[in-house]
Each structure stands twice: as C-alpha cells, then as structure tokens.
Amino acid sequence: xxxxxxxxxxxxxxxxxxxxxxxxxxxxxxxxxxxxxxxxxxxxxxxxxxxxxxxxxxxxxxxxxxxxxxxxxxxxxxxxxxxxxxxxxxxxxxxxxxxxxxxxxxxxxxxxxxxxxxxxxxxxxxxxxxxxxxxxxxxxxxxxxxxxxxxxxxxxxxxxxxxxxxxxxxxxxxxxxxxxxxxxxxxxxxxxxxxxxxxxxxxxxxxxxxxxxxxxxxxxxxxxxxxxxxxxxxxxxxxxxxxxxxxxxxxxxxxxxxxxxxxxxxxxxxxxxxxxxxxxxxxxxxxxxxxxxxxxxxxxxxxxxxxxxxxxxxxxxxxxxxxxxxxxxxxxxxxxxxxxxxxxxxxxxxxxxxxxxxxxxxxxxxxxxxxxxxxxxxxxxxxxxxxxxxxxxxxxxxxxxxxxxxxxxxxxxxxxxxxxxxxxxxxxxxxxxxxxxxxxxxxxxxxxxxxxxxxxxxxxxxxxxxxxxxxxxxxxxxxxxxxxxxxxxxxxxxxxxxxxxxxxxxxxxxxxxxxxxxxxxxxxxxx
Ligand code: FAD
Ligand code: DLZ
Ligand code: SF4
Numbered sequence: 001x002x003x004x005x006x007x008x009x010x011x012x013x014x015x016x017x018x019x020x021x022x023x024x025x026x027x028x029x030x031x032x033x034x035x036x037x038x039x040x041x042x043x044x045x046x047x048x049x050x051x052x053x054x055x056x057x058x059x060x061x062x063x064x065x066x067x068x069x070x071x072x073x074x075x076x077x078x079x080x081x082x083x084x085x086x087x088x089x090x091x092x093x094x095x096x097x098x099x100x101x102x103x104x105x106x107x108x109x110x111x112x113x114x115x116x117x118x119x120x121x122x123x124x125x126x127x128x129x130x131x132x133x134x135x136x137x138x139x140x141x142x143x144x145x146x147x148x149x150x151x152x153x154x155x156x157x158x159x160x161x162x163x164x165x166x167x168x169x170x171x172x173x174x175x176x177x178x179x180x181x182x183x184x185x186x187x188x189x190x191x192x193x194x195x196x197x198x199x200x201x202x203x204x205x206x207x208x209x210x211x212x213x214x215x216x217x218x219x220x221x222x223x224x225x226x227x228x229x230x231x232x233x234x235x236x237x238x239x240x241x242x243x244x245x246x247x248x249x250x251x252x253x254x255x256x257x258x259x260x261x262x263x264x265x266x267x268x269x270x271x272x273x274x275x276x277x278x279x280x281x282x283x284x285x286x287x288x289x290x291x292x293x294x295x296x297x298x299x300x301x302x303x304x305x306x307x308x309x310x311x312x313x314x315x316x317x318x319x320x321x322x323x324x325x326x327x328x329x330x331x332x333x334x335x336x337x338x339x340x341x342x343x344x345x346x347x348x349x350x351x352x353x354x355x356x357x358x359x360x361x362x363x364x365x366x367x368x369x370x371x372x373x374x375x376x377x378x379x380x381x382x383x384x385x386x387x388x389x390x391x392x393x394x395x396x397x398x399x400x401x402x403x404x405x406x407x408x409x410x411x412x413x414x415x416x417x418x419x420x421x422x423x424x425x426x427x428x429x430x431x432x433x434x435x436x437x438x439x440x441x442x443x444x445x446x447x448x449x450x451x452x453x454x455x456x457x458x459x460x461x462x463x464x465x466x467x468x469x470x471x472x473x474x475x476x477x478x479x480x481x482x483x484x485x486x487x488x489x490x491x492x493x494x495x496x497x498x499x500x501x502x503x504x505x506x507x508x509x510x511x512x513x514x515x516x517x518x519x520x521x522x523x524x525x526x527x
Contacts, residue, residue: 019043044085072218089229200450265313
C-alpha cells in the first residue's frame with residue numbers, strides 16, 4: 001500500500017477515526033463521504049482493482065482514463081492535506097477486489113467506522129453490504145448528492161403513475177430547478193424544441209473537435225500498465241487525449257460551449273463517415289466519473305443562450321439530455337433493479353455477433369459506429385441507438401449480451417446509466433416501461449440521417465433482392481415475429497397497417513430474406 005504524508009497528521013498507521021473509500025466514479029471533492037471529514041483524523045482509500053476492470057472486459061481506454069483520473073484525484077486530495085492510501089493495480093499486496101481491499105485497510109488502520117458514498121451499480125451496493133460483517137467495522141453509506149434528484153425524490157415522482165415518461169419528469173425538473181423558465185413558464189413558450197432539431201449534416205460544415213490533451217507522466221504510466229495487464233480487452237489506447245482532471249474536463253466543456261453548442265440541436269441525430277463527434281459535447285465520461293457537475297453544466301448552457309451565444313433549440317435540447325434523460329434513467333435504474341437487468345420482453349436469445357468486437361462487417365453504418373468505438377471508446381447517441389442498438393434489436397440478440405457490450409465498450413458506461421438506455425430505450429426489453437415504442441428502422445432512416453449508405457456494399461434501395469440492405473427485411477421480420485408483444489402499441493399502428501396491406505408474396509420475401517441473413521449471422525459468415 002502506498003501511503004503519502006504531505007504533512008504531520010494525528011493518525012498513525014493504526015487507529016484512524018473513519019476510513020473513507022472513494023470509488024473510481026466518485027472523483028468529486030464535495031463527495032458526500034467527505035462531508036464532515038477531518039484531514040487529521042480520517043483516511044481516504046482508493047484502489048485500482050482487477051475485479052472492477054474485468055467483471056465485464058472494459059475497453060482499454062476506459063480503464064486508462066479512470067485509473068489516470070483516480071491517480072490525479074488522489075494527488076489533488078493529498079495536495080489539499082488529506083491522508084490518502086492509494087493502491088495501484090500492480091502493488092504486490094493488492095487483492096483485486098473492493099471488499100478484500102477494504103478488509104485489508106481496516107485490519108491495517110483500525111478505523112472506528114467506514115464511511116462511503118453509495119455506488120452507481122447494484123453489484124457494488126451488494127458488495128458494500130458485506131463489508132460490515134466482513135470487517136467487524138460499522139459502515140455508513142451516504143446518499144450520492146451529485147444528482148439533481150435523489151432516489152427517494154424519483155420514487156415520489158413515480159409513485160402511483162401509470163406511465164413513467166421522461167417528458168413529464170423533465171418538466172417537473174425544469175420547474176424544480178428553474179432552468180429555462182421565465183416567470184413560471186417555459187422559456188420561449190414551449191417545453192421541448194425537438195421539432196427544430198435532428199437535421200442531417202453535410203460534409204462541408206465546420207466540424208468542431210473536442211479539446212484534446214497530451215498524456216502526462218501519470219497517464220503514460222497508466223497506459224503502459226493497461227497495455228500489459230489488459231492486453232486482450234477491446235480497444236486501442238493510442239492516441240489517448242482524454243482530460244483526466246477536473247480543470248481539463250471543465251476546459252473541454254467550455255470549448256464545447258464556444259464551438260459546438262449552437263449547432264448541437266440541429267445536428268443531434270446526424271451521422272457522417274469519418275466524423276466521430278459532430279456537434280456533441282463528448283463529456284459523458286468526465287461527468288459520470290465526477291469530474292463535472294450536471295447542474296453546473298446546465299446553468300452554463302442556459303447562460304450561453306441568455307447571452308445570445310446559442311439558440312433556444314440547442315440550449316433546451318442539451319439541457320434536456322442532462323436534466324431530463326440522465327436523471328430519469330438513473331431514477332428508473334434504482335426503482336427497478338435488480339429485476340430490470342433480466343428483462344427480455346421479446347425472449348431474444350441470439351448471440352451478439354462477433355463483428356461487434358472487431359468492426360469487421362460490410363455494413364458501413366455498423367463498421368463506422370463500431371470502428372470508432374474501438375478507437376475512441378465513444379460513439380454518439382444516435383449511433384448507439386439507431387445503428388448498433390437498432391441492429392441488435394432487429395436481429396433478436398439476447399439483451400443481456402447487448403447490455404454487457406455497451407457496458408464494456410464506452411468510456412462513460414456505468415450500469416446505472418447504461419442499463420436503462422440499453423435494456424429499456426434501445427432494446428425495448430422492458431416491454432415499454434421506458435420507451436413508448438421500439439426504436440427500430442429499416443435502412444431508410446440511416447440513409448436519411450447519414451452518408452453511410454452511399455459507400456456501403458449493400459444497397460439501401462433494394463428490399464429483398466441480392467445485395468439489399470439487411471435492415472430492410474429485418475425491420476419487417478421484427479414486426480412480424482413480435483406481433484404478439486407489439487400489436488396493442490398505438491405508435492405502431494401505421495407500420496402494422498402497412499404490413500397488413502402488403503401482398504402475401506412480398507411478406508414472404510421479407511421473411512425469407514431476413515431468415516437467410518440471420519442464418520449467415522448464426523454461421524458466423526462475414527456480413
Ligand atoms: P451529448 O450528445 O453531447 O449529450 C450531453 C450529455 O447528455 C451527455 O454527456 C450525457 O451526460 C447526457 N445524455 C444524453 N443522452 C442521454 C441518455 N439517453 N441517458 C443519459 N444521459 C444522456 N450515456 C452514458 O453516459 N453512459 C452510458 O453507458 C450510456 N449508454 C448508452 C447505451 C445506449 C444503447 C444508448 C442508446 C445510449 C447510451 N447513453 C449512455 C446515452 C448517450 O448515448 C450518451 O450519454 C452520449 O452519447 C454521450 O456523448 P456526449 O457526451 O457527446 O453527449
Ligand atoms: C469502472 C471501474 C474500473 C474499470 N476500475 C475501477 C477501479 O479499479 N477502482 C474503482 O474504485 N472503481 C473502478 N471502476 C468504477 C467502479 O466500477 C464504479 O465505482 C462502480 O461501477 C460503481 O458505480
Ligand atoms: Fe447500413 Fe443498409 Fe445503409 Fe449499408 S445500406 S450503410 S447496411 S443502412
């Protein structure tokens with residue numbers, strides 16, 4: 001165990017008052033576990049544990065980002081006078097799990113109490129629940145106050161409601177925070193400006209780029225460690241340009257405000273070959289690790305609009321993502337776990353295709369989305385929802401496999417935010433608790449929102465013929481095969497009416513085309 005003592009403290013190696021474990025996504029100086037803590041009497045514990053990096057095999061860049069951000073945070077805490085025990089992954093004594101490391105630290109420092117902020121995953125909550133009996137030391141778990149609504153607050157909102165729709169929740173959050181409100185009314189007269197958003201983008205637009213940083217010595221050491229110890233995990237480590245400190249994460253957000261916010265709404269759903277970020281903010285990894293504060297971001301965006309630096313459709317669209325979606329999915333997660341993780345409304349059981357790990361497919365939209373995921377541990381929302389998610393849903397992939405993939409490959413992925421997005425929004429595996437209809441489409445939607453089809457080996461205009469875009473037949477086959485689950489959904493009335501009007505031989509051609517494609521998928525043929 002590495003112990004740094006920048007100044008004389010009253011505690012010795014034994015007999016500290018509180019042991020305060022800070023988890024990898026709790027890199028916030030105002031974290032609730034530090035409330036009332038004493039630099040002299042208490043000790044902070046931070047550990048790089050193999051179990052956390054491998055319970056799903058996280059992307060190399062995600063592990064490197066988190067370990068580097070953890071090491072920088074520990075350094076800042078020490079500079080601020082805290083006693084921090086930081087256990088590196090390759091420390092000889094590191095046992096590789098949270099509970100064993102907490103037990104080891106308790107044996108060493110004999111705290112009167114362990115104080116921890118609640119974690120973001122059910123799995124870790126269970127782990128923490130075992131600490132007291134394991135160590136004999138009382139454990140106080142505190143609420144994570146970094147969210148705008150508490151778990152209890154969300155339960156109150158949800159109680160007695162038939163439907164838990166994000167839009168209703170979002171309006172209450174606007175009222176609660178006063179964000180984009182004028183004299184009790186939504187700014188500009190409407191709650192939601194989505195109708196002005198979601199245009200396709202052209203390649204000749206000015207494309208802002210997220211702020212990039214060169215790795216410092218700490219990050220370089222971590223990159224080397226990850227390359228050696230997690231060589232078989234997905235992803236490339238270089239170039240590594242993520243911010244790993246609060247200061248740089250804030251600068252990255254300021255850059256987004258300057259360069260990209262104004263067009264965020266308009267091009268929110270666009271996809272362009274070779275353009276990985278478009279007008280997105282690319283800050284979710286920083287925000288979810290605790291380097292940024294959600295309410296602070298929303299206030300800065302509102303200020304940009306009020307100062308005339310961004311239009312209302314952009315500011316409202318952006319604030320809705322954080323104040324609405326992000327808070328809402330967290331509420332759903334804690335409301336519905338642990339059963340939510342096993343949701344599978346369609347009984348889908350197909351294995352995740354191998355190309356999700358390699359990007360090796362002739363379907364251009366998928367190779368682009370997966371390729372950039374491998375390089376950057378990042379894809380924007382519409383790539384996740386309407387390309388990789390859409391394909392998995394249409395192809396009947398087991399939602400649990402889909403969930404584990406998203407959790408592993410994105411630098412921003414923690415179960416509280418990833419699971420409802422995947423199981424609920426993207427795979428409709430919760431039967432419509434979160435989304436009012438499945439997000440499925442044929443090739444037309446992808447063709448409208450991107451330039452991928454122009455360079456694809458498949459032809460988006462063909463329906464069932466040789467070389468036809470696979471999304472086309474898969475779409476109708478999905479609706480047909482899942483008719484029993486979906487028939488009562490009012491938002492699917494139109495596509496089902498079209499399907500019902502279709503000539504029997506055309507329907508059969510769709511079914512056969514989809515079956516042939518899925519057969520090739522099951523035989524692991526290149527697609
Ligand atoms: P921007 O497009 O710039 O949006 C700004 C911020 O809004 C994001 O940083 C994020 O904090 C928040 N946000 C936007 N949409 C959502 C949403 N649906 N749920 C929660 N927050 C949202 N987001 C994660 O943070 N972690 C995940 O593990 C994750 N998994 C996802 C899995 C699937 C299948 C889908 C469809 C979406 C998932 N999302 C997840 C939501 C969204 O795709 C990402 O938040 C976004 O792409 C991050 O990029 P950005 O910072 O450039 O976001
Ligand atoms: C994601 C992650 C990884 C890869 N590694 C660590 C780690 O070594 N130490 C740590 O404290 N946290 C890590 N994390 C984040 C935890 O998984 C996260 O705190 C839980 O998922 C709870 O949200
Ligand atoms: Fe994707 Fe189909 Fe377009 Fe190819 S043709 S890029 S598979 S939507």
